[in-house]
Amino acid sequence: MESSEFILEAKDIVKDFAESDGSPRRVLDGISFGVKRREFLSIIGPSGCGKSTLIRIAAGLETVTSGHFLLDGKKVSGTSAERGMVFQKYTLFPWLSVKQNVMFGLISSGYGSNDAEESALQWLQIVGLEKYAEYYPKQLSGGMQQRVAIARALAPQPRVLLMDEPFGALDAQTRSQMQKYLLEVWKNIDITILFVTHDLDEAVFLSDRILTLQANPGKVKELVTVDVPRPRTEESLFLPEFKTLRSHVEDLIHPVSEKKPEEETFNIVNMVGKKNAVR
Numbered sequence: 001m002e003s004s005e006f007i008l009e010a011k012d013i014v015k016d017f018a019e020s021d022g023s024p025r026r027v028l029d030g031i032s033f034g035v036k037r038r039e040f041l042s043i044i045g046p047s048g049c050g051k052s053t054l055i056r057i058a059a060g061l062e063t064v065t066s067g068h069f070l071l072d073g074k075k076v077s078g079t080s081a082e083r084g085m086v087f088q089k090y091t092l093f094p095w096l097s098v099k100q101n102v103m104f105g106l107i108s109s110g111y112g113s114n115d116a117e118e119s120a121l122q123w124l125q126i127v128g129l130e131k132y133a134e135y136y137p138k139q140l141s142g143g144m145q146q147r148v149a150i151a152r153a154l155a156p157q158p159r160v161l162l163m164d165e166p167f168g169a170l171d172a173q174t175r176s177q178m179q180k181y182l183l184e185v186w187k188n189i190d191i192t193i194l195f196v197t198h199d200l201d202e203a204v205f206l207s208d209r210i211l212t213l214q215a216n217p218g219k220v221k222e223l224v225t226v227d228v229p230r231p232r233t234e235e236s237l238f239l240p241e242f243k244t245l246r247s248h249v250e251d252l253i254h255p256v257s258e259k260k261p262e263e264e265t266f267n268i269v270n271m272v273g274k275k276n277a278v279r
């Protein structure tokens with residue numbers, strides 16, 4: 001069999017949803033791309049371009065009209081522990097402790113309860129929450145809950161981690177901490193990440209490559225390689241490579257004619273410089 005450089009591949013994905021009158025509306029129109037092993041690939045595009053629908057199809061939570069995803073060369077169907085998912089909304093079971101939440105996915109994938117408990121505690125250690133194993137989700141902050149959700153998705157050792165705006169509900173400071181923390185986890189384990197965001201800085205900060213989509217219907221605009229050196233820190237945001245790439249991705253997502261005011265603001269920030277801009 002022909003081997004592919006990709007662990008996960010989208011092959012000509014088409015998705016129609018029904019309008020209220022029953023007529024079909026094309027939301028995704030022939031999306032094809034590949035994600036390499038251990039790659040961090042983000043999907044970005046204007047609101048309604050079908051980012052969530054696309055990642056939900058990869059997770060097996062949404063059907064396709066035509067086309068398919070391949071994981072390790074095999075057609076994906078339904079949900080599977082091989083494709084872990086983290087959502088924007090906190091999805092932990094409120095009646096289960098943190099440890100039991102992480103154990104849940106393990107027991108569903110066939111682990112005995114002793115092995116599941118041992119593994120859950122190891123994963124909680126990886127995400128720095130081992131002291132909170134017996135707590136309940138409502139006793140944790142939003143950022144901590146998302147760390148548990150990440151541990152829960154990673155515990156069954158999926159081939160890919162699918163993340164749909166996982167930090168979208170967090171405040172700016174927690175979001176930035178979570179981005180750094182996610183890069184740390186990603187660096188240390190063998191995991192490939194497909195990440196949906198509408199935040200340009202987040203996409204550039206995290207990714208190896210960024211898939212930009214256009215809307216109505218959702219199509220691939222460009223697959224952009226992020227040449228910002230790693231490891232990335234707050235300082236990375238001020239590198240010329242970062243600014244150039246961010247501006248290129250912004251141009252792909254928003255036609256130049258629509259973004260005059262932001263461009264002017266950006267130039268003013270550039271002229272006054274970093275120190276003055278934060279005053």
Ligand SMILES: Nc1ncnc2c1ncn2[C@@H]1O[C@H](COP(=O)(O)OP(=O)(O)OP(=O)(O)O)[C@@H](O)[C@H]1O
Nearest residue numbers: 017018027045046047048049050051052053054198
């Ligand atoms: N179950 C559904 N039934 C009908 N239409 C749907 C359904 N789910 C999504 N849509 C429509 O499909 C389009 C794409 O939605 P989707 O949520 O995938 O976009 P998105 O790019 O993730 O948007 P946002 O950035 O605003 O979250 C939207 O127009 C949405 O209204």
